[in-house]
Amino acid sequence: MTTTVRFHELGGPEVLRLEDARTGDPGPGELLVRVEVIGLNRAEALFRAGTYIEPVRRFPARLGAEAAGTVEAAGPGVTAFRAGEPVSVVPAFSMNDYGVYADEAIVPAAAVVRRPEGLDAVGGAAVWMPYLTAYGALVETGGLRAGDTAVLTAASSSVGLAAIRVAVRAGARPIAVTRTPAKKDALLAAGAAEVIVTRGHDVAPRVLDLTGGHGAELVFDAVAGPGVLDLARAVAPGGTLLEYGALSGEPTPYPGFALGMPALNMRTYTLHETTTDPARLRRAEAFVASGLRTGAFTPAVDRLFGLHEIVEAHRYLEAGAQVGKIVVTTGR
Numbered sequence: 001m002t003t004t005v006r007f008h009e010l011g012g013p014e015v016l017r018l019e020d021a022r023t024g025d026p027g028p029g030e031l032l033v034r035v036e037v038i039g040l041n042r043a044e045a046l047f048r049a050g051t052y053i054e055p056v057r058r059f060p061a062r063l064g065a066e067a068a069g070t071v072e073a074a075g076p077g078v079t080a081f082r083a084g085e086p087v088s089v090v091p092a093f094s095m096n097d098y099g100v101y102a103d104e105a106i107v108p109a110a111a112v113v114r115r116p117e118g119l120d121a122v123g124g125a126a127v128w129m130p131y132l133t134a135y136g137a138l139v140e141t142g143g144l145r146a147g148d149t150a151v152l153t154a155a156s157s158s159v160g161l162a163a164i165r166v167a168v169r170a171g172a173r174p175i176a177v178t179r180t181p182a183k184k185d186a187l188l189a190a191g192a193a194e195v196i197v198t199r200g201h202d203v204a205p206r207v208l209d210l211t212g213g214h215g216a217e218l219v220f221d222a223v224a225g226p227g228v229l230d231l232a233r234a235v236a237p238g239g240t241l242l243e244y245g246a247l248s249g250e251p252t253p254y255p256g257f258a259l260g261m262p263a264l265n266m267r268t269y270t271l272h273e274t275t276t277d278p279a280r281l282r283r284a285e286a287f288v289a290s291g292l293r294t295g296a297f298t299p300a301v302d303r304l305f306g307l308h309e310i311v312e313a314h315r316y317l318e319a320g321a322q323v324g325k326i327v328v329t330t331g332r
Contacts, residue, residue, distance in 0.1 A: 005101035006060040010050035013314035026075030037125035038328040039066035062099025065091035068124030086115040092275035103330040126299040126325040130162035136274030146171025154222035158325040204233035225250035240265040300324030
């Protein structure tokens with residue numbers, strides 16, 4: 001039996017329950033991982049509430065797609081990992097099929113990466129999702145190049161902070177966007193070339209001013225909603241508006257016609273584009289591991305909770321005050 005987090009109905013953080021459940025043995029292509037630290041992601045709060053891009057198919061339901069721990073056992077056909085090896089689980093599966101909010105979890109071996117030497121379990125649960133997301137979006141999908149300008153909304157999130165560092169490593173100029181001035185210093189310390197505070201201000205005029213009227217080659221947006229009309233004005237001719245989240249919770253218009261049909265590329269992006277493609281995941285893993293070795297990339301951890309505090313951890317996640325990653329330790 002293992003302690004696991006499940007929920008039996010959709011709702012707020014209060015629907016989460018700590019329960020004893022039988023783990024079983026890993027099947028073909030699976031690993032049994034002893035979970036030490038869990039990385040929290042907003043997708044899990046949306047899934048729990050029934051507002052995620054994928055609905056909950058059955059109850060009781062599980063949560064979690066990012067964790068760090070050690071391999072306990074490998075299922076049939078899995079030869080790449082050995083028992084006792086420190087690893088990280090990356091989001092590469094549906095939470096309808098697997099969940100890592102537990103002190104022991106079965107996961108697909110394809111969703112597991114080796115933990116680099118010198119990276120502890122907290123770092124191993126905090127580093128992969130943000131940097132894989134940022135690399136996959138900015139470099140693989142967005143084609144960010146040296147000399148480009150990248151505008152990054154929700155910049156104080158774990159993905160936003162990683163995107164700043166990925167842009168810098170690619171030789172680009174990151175402009176961080178945040179709602180209040182309280183996080184400005186942290187964003188500059190993370191490597192942002194400029195910080196735009198949106199409270200009472202539009203983004204586009206400031207971006208155009210900072211780029212000499214040219215605009216940004218890439219806008220990486222986690223908010224969506226009506227604000228895309230302003231963000232689209234900040235995109236350079238032939239540039240891309242890349243949507244990877246919908247924090248606004250409002251309908252998102254297509255801005256091209258309202259703005260007179262500019263040379264604008266607009267598309268959505270999810271981490272699974274990177275993590276479920278073996279070749280892309282291999283490149284992304286190498287890029288992130290290289291950044292960790294040189295010190296260009298570091299885990300950005302905002303706060304630690306215990307597994308017994310999972311309800312409080314989700315409340316803190318939804319409050320949106322964090323700068324970096326929220327992680328949960330299991331005590332294993």
